[in-house]
Amino acid sequence: MANRQTTERTMRGLFFVIATASIGILFLIMLFLFREGLPIFKTVSVKDFIFGKYWYPTSDPPDFGIFSLIVASVAVTAVSGAMAVPLGVMTAIYLSEIAMPRVSQIVKPVVELLAALPSVVIGFFGMVLVAPFLQRVFDLPTGLNLFNASLMLAFMSIPTICSISEDAIHSVPGALREASVALGATQLQTIVRVVVPASLSGISTAVILGLSRAVGETMVVLMVAGGAAMLPGSLFDPVRPMPASIAAEMAEAPIGSEHYYALFATGIVLFFFTLLFNIVADTIAHRYAQVGEASL
Amino acid sequence: MDTEIKMSAQDLDFYYGEFKALHSINMNFSPCQVTALIGPSGCGKSTFLRCLNRMNDLIPISRVEGRITLDGENIYASDVDVVMLRRKVGMVFQKPNPFPKSIFDNVAYGLWVNGIKDKVFVQERVEESLKQAAIWDEVKDRLQASALGLSGGQQQRLCIARALAVKPEVVLMDEPASALDPIATQKIEELIHQLKETYTIIIVTHNMQQAARVSDVTAFFYMGKLIEAGETDLIFTRPKKKQTEDYITGRFG
Numbered sequence: 357m358a359n360r361q362t363t364e365r366t367m368r369g370l371f372f373v374i375a376t377a378s379i380g381i382l383f384l385i386m387l388f389l390f391r392e393g394l395p396i397f398k399t400v401s402v403k404d405f406i407f408g409k410y411w412y413p414t415s416d417p418p419d420f421g422i423f424s425l426i427v428a429s430v431a432v433t434a435v436s437g438a439m440a441v442p443l444g445v446m447t448a449i450y451l452s453e454i455a456m457p458r459v460s461q462i463v464k465p466v467v468e469l470l471a472a473l474p475s476v477v478i479g480f481f482g483m484v485l486v487a488p489f490l491q492r493v494f495d496l497p498t499g500l501n502l503f504n505a506s507l508m509l510a511f512m513s514i515p516t517i518c519s520i521s522e523d524a525i526h527s528v529p530g531a532l533r534e535a536s537v538a539l540g541a542t543q544l545q546t547i548v549r550v551v552v553p554a555s556l557s558g559i560s561t562a563v564i565l566g567l568s569r570a571v572g573e574t575m576v577v578l579m580v581a582g583g584a585a586m587l588p589g590s591l592f593d594p595v596r597p598m599p600a601s602i603a604a605e606m607a608e609a610p611i612g613s614e615h616y617y618a619l620f621a622t623g624i625v626l627f628f629f630t631l632l633f634n635i636v637a638d639t640i641a642h643r644y645a646q647v648g649e650a651s652l
Numbered sequence: 653m654d655t656e657i658k659m660s661a662q663d664l665d666f667y668y669g670e671f672k673a674l675h676s677i678n679m680n681f682s683p684c685q686v687t688a689l690i691g692p693s694g695c696g697k698s699t700f701l702r703c704l705n706r707m708n709d710l711i712p713i714s715r716v717e718g719r720i721t722l723d724g725e726n727i728y729a730s731d732v733d734v735v736m737l738r739r740k741v742g743m744v745f746q747k748p749n750p751f752p753k754s755i756f757d758n759v760a761y762g763l764w765v766n767g768i769k770d771k772v773f774v775q776e777r778v779e780e781s782l783k784q785a786a787i788w789d790e791v792k793d794r795l796q797a798s799a800l801g802l803s804g805g806q807q808q809r810l811c812i813a814r815a816l817a818v819k820p821e822v823v824l825m826d827e828p829a830s831a832l833d834p835i836a837t838q839k840i841e842e843l844i845h846q847l848k849e850t851y852t853i854i855i856v857t858h859n860m861q862q863a864a865r866v867s868d869v870t871a872f873f874y875m876g877k878l879i880e881a882g883e884t885d886l887i888f889t890r891p892k893k894k895q896t897e898d899y900i901t902g903r904f905g
Contacts, residue, residue, distance in 0.1 A: 456712070457712075529749070531745060531747060531749035532749055532751060532752075533710075534707065534710070534743075534745065534749070535745065535749045535750075535751065535811070535814075536751070536761070536765070537707070537710065537738065538705065538707060538738055538742065538743040538745075538815070539738065539739075539742070539761060539762035539765060539814065539815070539818060540735045540736070540738045540739035540762060540765060540766055540818060541735070541761075541762075541765035542735055542765070545765045549761070549764070549765065550751055553752070553753070554751070554752050
């Protein structure tokens with residue numbers, strides 16, 4: 357009896373220690389990010405850092421303005437979203453509502469498998485195949501640009517968007533479809549007016565999770581975005597999103613230098629971006645969870 | 653009995669894959685009458701009901717043989733527009749299934765999907781349908797509220813209003829009161845009484861008192877076969893078949 361109680365107590369203690377450790381370490385990393393990033397604001401004001409147009413960290417005197425990097429991240433995410441959201445959601449609708457059950461049983465796991473493609477492979481593909489193609493077709497100075505990066509990121513987010521949307525659409529009760537059809541609605545009307553609205557919270561969550569994968573993705577943008585720290589004038593200009601900038605420069609920035617602090621501060625900005633995405637996803641998932649018939 | 657025929661099944665067989673769920677059903681439905689389909693679970697009465705507006709089309713492995721006619725026309729003929737058929741033959745389901753939309757949008761839905769855009773007309777029809785379904789007074793002040801906030805009985809009357817809004821000629825009801833409490837059930841039954849002045853109603857029910865109360869004609873199904881059909885009074889007082897008598901007196905089922 358006493359023995360069993362000791363085991364219980366040990367087990368509880370063990371789980372507590374493990375949980376505390378993993379959460380604590382993550383928290384410490386965040387603390388470290390802020391400790392290493394905030395000192396840059398002794399040299400540059402927050403406003404100049406975020407809205408400054410010039411990123412010349414190694415010039416003399418250096419310029420630490422990451423506005424073009426932020427614009428690059430936002431642009432790459434938005435353009436990839438514009439491509440990935442319609443494709444991902446429509447694929448999900450096809451798999452859940454239109455395809456024969458046997459087809460979707462095979463295709464859905466395959467789509468989910470595509471999410472496992474390492475980003476470096478996708479980046480490599482964009483570099484070796486897509487970039488020369490874009491350069492030739494559109495007669496560009498370089499095929500490594502905003503459009504190429506967005507396209508590659510879209511490929512990365514489609515599996516996430518498609519798979520989670522499909523789950524949400526699939527969980528819409530069959531009774532709603534029957535009710536719609538029994539009122540003389542066509543299959544298309546049923547999908548557009550009943551099924552999609554009923555699963556909108558799940559679809560929104562899927563979209564945001566897909567996009568947040570794109571906004572934080574480093575390897576692909578490092579390889580195919582072109583790396584120019586300037587405001588893009590068109591879809592085919594090279595850009596330098598925040599993660600690419602950090603990854604490319606971190607090895608060269610001496611620890612404790614202003615450049616080093618500036619890169620960590622860029623990391624802080626990126627952290628707030630992904631945090632925003634997660635909060636929005638969480639809010640949507642919760643707000644509609646009780647009202648809608650279907651959710652994640 | 654009225655000799656006029658609204659709907660009719662002729663030698664109707666129905667298969668789920670290899671399983672034969674209905675065996676050569678022959679039955680007529682007269683206009684402006686309530687027909688109750690009774691029988692134990694799995695006897696095929698719901699399957700038969702869903703053949704009448706081709707809801708079983710949604711089941712990929714199902715197959716129909718024989719004919720069902722609406723005003724003399726075979727609804728399984730290859731040139732039939734299923735959407736038009738379902739507009740004429742409406743359906744109310746066992747479990748209330750309002751859309752996660754506002755009360756107004758639920759009732760207006762059938763009009764919208766049939767291409768009616770005239771706002772005034774839609775408003776009038778929504779009000780008329782809600783009144784017909786005896787729920788207008790309870791919801792008239794909150795038409796824009798979510799239908800999911802209504803009680804089960806209200807939701808079911810809303811679903812009836814939704815079905816009536818497209819002005820069907822026949823209304824199929826699949827155990828419409830089985831998920832409701834006695835008071836809500838009574839309201840639905842009163843409603844059926846009023847509706848039969850305008851509509852041909854076919855109702856599946858497990859509850860024999862309900863069949864006796866609401867219907868003019870009762871049909872008893874057993875093991876996928878139509879055992880006996882006739883005027884409700886006669887079926888419940890002097891059934892011709894032993895199986896029917898056993899069922900209605902509660903000896904099995």
